[in-house]
Amino acid sequence: VDEFDIIRRYFMPAVTRRADVVAGIGDDAALLSVPAGHELVVCTDTLVSGVHFPRHTPAAAIGHKALAVNLSDLAAMGAQPAWATLALTLPDADPRWLEDFAHGLLALAQRFDVELVGGDTTRGPLTVTVTAQGLVRHGMALRRRGARVGDRVYVTGTLGDAGLALRLQERASAHLQARLDYPEPRIEAGQALCGFATAAIDISDGLLADLAHLLASDRLGAIVEIDALPRSAAFLEVHETPGAGAQPAYYELPLSAGDDYELCFTVPPAHSTAVEQRLEHAGCAATAIGEITDTPGIRCVRANGSGYTPVARGFLHFGEDQHG
Numbered sequence: 001v002d003e004f005d006i007i008r009r010y011f012m013p014a015v016t017r018r019a020d021v022v023a024g025i026g027d028d029a030a031l032l033s034v035p036a037g038h039e040l041v042v043c044t045d046t047l048v049s050g051v052h053f054p055r056h057t058p059a060a061a062i063g064h065k066a067l068a069v070n071l072s073d074l075a076a077m078g079a080q081p082a083w084a085t086l087a088l089t090l091p092d093a094d095p096r097w098l099e100d101f102a103h104g105l106l107a108l109a110q111r112f113d114v115e116l117v118g119g120d121t122t123r124g125p126l127t128v129t130v131t132a133q134g135l136v137r138h139g140m141a142l143r144r145r146g147a148r149v150g151d152r153v154y155v156t157g158t159l160g161d162a163g164l165a166l167r168l169q170e171r172a173s174a175h176l177q178a179r180l181d182y183p184e185p186r187i188e189a190g191q192a193l194c195g196f197a198t199a200a201i202d203i204s205d206g207l208l209a210d211l212a213h214l215l216a217s218d219r220l221g222a223i224v225e226i227d228a229l230p231r232s233a234a235f236l237e238v239h240e241t242p243g244a245g246a247q248p249a250y251y252e253l254p255l256s257a258g259d260d261y262e263l264c265f266t267v268p269p270a271h272s273t274a275v276e277q278r279l280e281h282a283g284c285a286a287t288a289i290g291e292i293t294d295t296p297g298i299r300c301v302r303a304n305g306s307g308y309t310p311v312a313r314g315f316l317h318f319g320e321d322q323h324g
C-alpha cells in the first residue's frame with residue numbers, strides 16, 4: 001500500500017482545518033503562520049509498542065495517547081495547541097487498525113482545534129512519534145524553573161489511577177483503564193496558570209520524579225503531604241475492598257507511578273486564592289499538596305506529622321540521584 005494512500009484514506013477526511021495553515025498534508029513540508037506577539041512551543045514524544053503501551057492496547061487508545069502526551073507537554077508550558085505532525089512506523093497496513101488509530105488521534109485533535117499538518121509513514125515495528133506545536137503570548141510560557149521558597153505545590157486531577165490500572169491489568173475498572181489509555185491533557189488549566197504559577201511540569205514519570213525536576217535547577221526542596229494527595233473514587237474503592245486482588249499502594253502509586261499526565265505547579269501564597277478560582281473557572285480540580293523549602297530533597301510527611309520514606313528509590317535525595 002502506498003503511504004500517501006494510507007494518509008488520504010484514513011487521516012485526511014477527518015483532519016481539523018485551521019486558517020493559519022498555509023500548506024498542510026500533501027506538500028513537501030507544512031507552512032504555518034505564527035501570529036505576531038507569540039512564541040512557538042514545540043515538543044515531541046514517541047510511543048513504542050511493548051515499551052510505552054502493552055501490545056494489546058486498542059488502536060484508538062494508541063492514537064489518542066500519542067497526541068495526548070504531547071498536548072500535555074504543551075499544557076505544562078501554558079500553550080494553546082495548534083498543529084501536529086505524525087511519524088508512523090507500522091508493521092503492516094491493517095485497515096481496521098488504521099481507521100481506529102486515526103479516529104483516536106483525530107478526535108482528540110478536533111477537541112483542541114489541532115490540525116495534523118504532515119508526517120511520515122514507514123514500515124517497521126509499531127512506533128508512533130507525534131510532534132506538537134502550540135502558541136503562547138511572548139514571554140508568558142510556564143517554565144520548570146522559577147519556584148521559590150514558601151510557594152505552595154499543587155497538582156491537578158487525581159494521581160495513581162493509571163499506575164493502578166497497569167497493576168490490575170484486566171481487573172481494572174473502566175474508569176481506571178480510561179485514565180491509563182485516554183489521558184486528558186490539562187490545556188485549559190495550563191493556560192489559566194500563565195502569569196500566576198512560578199513553575200510547572202506535567203507528571204509523566206510520577207510525582208516525585210517530576211517534582212524533583214522543578215526543584216533541581218534552583219537547589220530547592222519540598223515537603224509533600226502524602227495524605228493530601230488527590231486520589232480518585234475508583235482508586236479508593238480498590239484500596240478499601242478487601243480481597244480485591246492487587247491492592248493499590250496507597251502512598252506509592254500516587255507518588256511514583258507515571259502516566260498520570262496531570263500538572264504539578266508552584267504558586268506564591270499571595271496568588272493561591274486567585275489560582276484556585278482560575279482553575280475552578282477552567283473546570284479543573286487542583287489540590288495543594290505541599291510547600292517549597294530551602295532544604296534540597298523531597299520530604300514526605302503524613303497528616304499526623306510523621307515522616308514517610310518512599311519505597312521507590314532515588315527520589316528522596318534527588319541531588320545524589322542526579323550526580324550518579
Ligand code: ADP
Nearest residue numbers: 004007024025026027028086088118119120121
Ligand atoms: P516526502 O517523500 O516528500 O517526504 P511523503 O510521500 O512522505 O512526502 O508524504 C506526502 C505527504 O503526506 C506529506 O505532506 C507528508 O507530510 C504527509 N504524510 C506522510 N505520512 C504522514 C502521516 N503519517 N501523517 C500525516 N501526514 C503524513
Ligand code: MG
Nearest residue numbers: 003119120121
Ligand atoms: Mg516521507
